[in-house]
Amino acid sequence: MAAQPDQVGTDLPESHGDLLEAAGVGALATIAPDGRPQVTAVWYLLEDGRLKISIRTDRQKAKNLTRQPGATFLIIDPAKTTRTIEVRATAELTPDDGYAFANRIGAKYGLNLNEFDPPGSTRYVVTLRPDRVISRG
Amino acid sequence: MAAQPDQVGTDLPESHGDLLEAAGVGALATIAPDGRPQVTAVWYLLEDGRLKISIRTDRQKAKNLTRQPGATFLIIDPAKTTRTIEVRATAELTPDDGYAFANRIGAKYGLNLNEFDPPGSTRYVVTLRPDRVISRG
Numbered sequence: 001m002a003a004q005p006d007q008v009g010t011d012l013p014e015s016h017g018d019l020l021e022a023a024g025v026g027a028l029a030t031i032a033p034d035g036r037p038q039v040t041a042v043w044y045l046l047e048d049g050r051l052k053i054s055i056r057t058d059r060q061k062a063k064n065l066t067r068q069p070g071a072t073f074l075i076i077d078p079a080k081t082t083r084t085i086e087v088r089a090t091a092e093l094t095p096d097d098g099y100a101f102a103n104r105i106g107a108k109y110g111l112n113l114n115e116f117d118p119p120g121s122t123r124y125v126v127t128l129r130p131d132r133v134i135s136r137g
Numbered sequence: 138m139a140a141q142p143d144q145v146g147t148d149l150p151e152s153h154g155d156l157l158e159a160a161g162v163g164a165l166a167t168i169a170p171d172g173r174p175q176v177t178a179v180w181y182l183l184e185d186g187r188l189k190i191s192i193r194t195d196r197q198k199a200k201n202l203t204r205q206p207g208a209t210f211l212i213i214d215p216a217k218t219t220r221t222i223e224v225r226a227t228a229e230l231t232p233d234d235g236y237a238f239a240n241r242i243g244a245k246y247g248l249n250l251n252e253f254d255p256p257g258s259t260r261y262v263v264t265l266r267p268d269r270v271i272s273r274g
Contacts, residue, residue: 027166036207036225037208039164039223086177
């Protein structure tokens with residue numbers, strides 16, 4: 001991919017606000033127990049100026065984040081794939097009691113997460129606290 | 138994102154061959170010196186049954202891969218974002234003398250990488266040798 005001018009900061013940039021608000025999919029990278037990256041596609045919701053993600057507590061990425069909260073989230077503009085935002089963050093996990101957050105993010109994407117999760121599932125809200133944000137394009 | 142049935146293996150699955158052949162963009166995660174993930178959007182080319190990527194030798198991800206060759210590559214189907222292929226791989230870096238590979242991947246995407254790189258740039262071919270492949274959707 002050709003070089004693009006980069007913007008580097010510690011805040012989510014207004015220039016990429018449309019991507020942050022879009023009902024898109026991002027790539028969440030966490031560190032597996034062997035020190036290698038794991039990457040999965042996840043939904044996201046911008047709330048109170050923070051990117052937040054909903055994950056089941058029994059997922060490997062939840063275990064990874066509990067052990068190593070350093071995580072990186074990449075959103076690619078589907079309309080112009082050289083335009084991206086990479087958020088290197090510290091992930092803060094909080095219990096999503098009653099699926100309150102899962103319901104909000106589900107509403108954004110038109111899906112009830114409760115209907116897809118196995119009975120008895122629990123979820124975390126993952127709040128990404130940006131340490132370094134690189135936006136391109 | 139709702140749970141999807143996963144397929145796990147060590148080969149690139151035929152079920153996701155269209156994604157592997159597409160002129161799409163994937164998310165390449167490498168390990169930064171601080172042990173956290175770095176993720177960037179990259180083009181890819183399937184050659185000889187392997188996913189290959191072209192990167193400039195002076196990029197941080199090249200340094201990351203030289204130190205820690207464990208890397209993960211995620212492709213999301215733009216037409217159905219719950220359909221993904223995650224390739225956890227060992228990256229093999231070889232010098233791309235004369236931009237031979239860069240020209241082949243550039244031809245796939247309709248761009249001459251030579252015109253975008255600073256004069257005197259050099260590139261690696263990154264061949265991803267899959268250790269674990271998880272396909273979803």
